[in-house]
Amino acid sequence: MKLNSPLRRAATVLAGALIGLTGLTVAGSPASAHDTTVRGVASCDTATGTRYVTWTLTNDWPADATVSDLKTTPNAVDGLQNGTVIDKATEQYGHKQDGEKVVVQKITDNAATKATVSFKSRWSVDGYEDEQNEGSADLTGPCAPAETPCVRPGDAKFTHTFAVKEDGSTATVTLGEGIKLCQDEPVTLVSYFAPKPQFSVPQYKYDSDTGVITNAKRSVDLAVDVPKCNTQVDLFFGGEDDIIGEITEGGKRYGDRKLGSGGGLGARSKGPQGWFNGGSKGCQTPAVEPLSQCDGTVAINLSNDGLTDKYPIDFTVKAGEFSKTVTVTKGKGETVTVPAGSGSITVSAPGMKDVVYDWAPPADCALPGVVVENDCDTVTVTVENPEGVRPVTARITYGDTVEDVTVASGKSEKVSFKRGDDTYATIEFPDLDVEPIKATLGEVDCDNGGGGGGDSNGGDSDEPGLPVTGPVAGGIAGVAVLLLIAGGVFFFLARRRKVTFTA
Missing domain, CATH: 2.60.40 (Immunoglobulin-like)
Structure with a gap:
């Protein structure tokens, strides 16, 4: 059955509306997708x-x-x-x-x-x-650090430390971050004997340590011993072949290769100055031993016992117009003889306080002898000075008369006095540490024609008194059968001391 046209149109409109409403309902509902x-x-x-x-x-x-x-x-x-x-x-x-x-x-x-x-x-x-x-x-794609170009030695950069202590010196040298060397860089720490605590020459190598900085080994630690005397220590760019064994006047130097320098290769490293000069004492040890001699001379023994055999010592000995300089090498000795009567002696050497010395009589020198002779008219005193001793001055007193006499070595001198009432003579030696001698005169019978009692001629002799001798202490040296003399003194001291110095 066909619907009529108006009804058909109405149905169509209703169906379309329903479809539209259904679409709106679907579109307006919330979406369920979370993503x-x-x-x-x-x-x-x-x-x-x-x-x-x-x-x-x-x-x-x-x-x-x-x-x-x-x-x-x-x-x-x-x-x-x-x-x-x-x-x-x-x-x-x-x-x-x-x-x-x-x-x-x-x-x-x-x-x-x-x-x-x-x-x-x-x-x-x-x-x-x-x-x-x-x-x-x-993650399979290539990923490698970009190749760093190497730098020439003059363009490399470093940092360093440097220290010197009493027991040694240390240093650390490090290649700068991110720097690649085109060639290895050796660096050396070296210590020296030095003649002074300031820079001076000659210097002699004491110890050294060398390390090589590479791209794989970017830091080196160095350490050396230092001598227990004046020293110099250097930290420089270079290897063992560059070490200077002996630093001399006008010779080779490390110059601006020392790390921390203001210019040159050494300026490539930032840090303290890589060099040191100092010390508390000399590397040579001077010694002086003065010895007085019996003849008035002084033997000055000089020696050198230093830490190194490289440094000789120049000693200068002066006394009045006398002056002499001698050079003494390590382990050796020299003796300088200062003439008698030269006066105060001064010995000087580098690094040593001056030694001042005055001659003093040795204790074992032979002493002078004295002989006293007398008769009724005269008293004669003879002073004898042994060989090998200095001249001696004797002061002889008899009664109120005083006479001074100087006797040379190996010589004798006589002094005569007119016989008086005094029965002894006194002999003093002002330059010697000895007691004065009181020498009693020999008995002479001047009232009986000059004859003395107790002599070998039965007391009728008119011979003068015999000589009187004796020790400094005043003891009697010996008694003769016909002894007519009651006193006197004779000096004697054992052999003269001779001083020698053997290396």
Whole structure:
């Protein structure tokens, strides 16, 4: 049956309306799809040869999403863990903008070929949780540090330390960061004997230590002993073949190769001055031993017992108009004889306090002898000075008369007095440390024609009294059968001392 035309048109309109309403209902219902994604992009730091992956996590729903069930390979990702929030999507100017979370993963396993990140997201606003999301990045591409060009020796840069102590010297030299050497760089620390605590020559090598800085070994530590006397220590660019064994006047020098110099190769290293001069005493040891001799001379014994056999000592001996300089090498000795009567002696040498000495009589020198003779008219005193001793002055007193006489070595001198009432004569030696001698005269019988009692002629002799001798102490040396003399003194001292010096 056919519907009439108006009814047909009405049915058609109603059906279209129903279809339209159904479409509106579908379009207006909320979408059930919540979605997050992850994408990784690998990169390489060519300065260090390190790989990185930049991960971008997106959220297309207008509510924050929270990360859960996180897994990463080959290592963790800084800033990404369970609980990390991915910002919600937003709409700006009619356009939807997904929310993002960007994190960077530093790859610590150089052997890894792939990096991955997987996780689930949960939206707290409606409790929806999506399926596992996973992203990956390829790590098989080349990643090596860029080749650093090497530098010529003059362009290299270093740093250093340098110290000198009583027990030794140390230094550390280090190649600058990021510098590649075109050739190895030797550096040496060396110590010397020195004649003075300031720079002076000649100097002689004591100890050395050499190290070589390479691209693989970028730092060296050096250490040397220093002598227990004046020294110089140098830290310089160079090897064992560049060490100067003996620094002499006008000879080779390390110059601006010393580290810490203001210019030249040494200026390439930043740090303290790499050189030192100092010390508390000389490397040679002068010694002086003055010895007085019986003849008035002084034997000056000179010796050198230093730490090095390289340094001789110049000694200068002066006394009045006398002056002499002698050179003494290590382990040797020299003797300078200062003439008698020269006066005060001064001995000088570098690094030594002057030695001042005056002659003093030795204790074992032979002493002078005295002989006293007398008769009725005269008293005669004879002073005898032994060989090998200095001249001696005797002061002879008889009664009120005093006579001084100087007797040369090996000689004798006589002094005569007119006989008086005094029965003794006194003999003094002002320059000698001895007691005065009181010599008793011999008995003479002047009232009986000059005869003396007790002589061998039975007392009738008119011979003068015999000589009287005796020791300084005044004891009787001997008695003759016909002894007519009651006193006298004779000096005697054992052999003269002779001083010699043997190296």
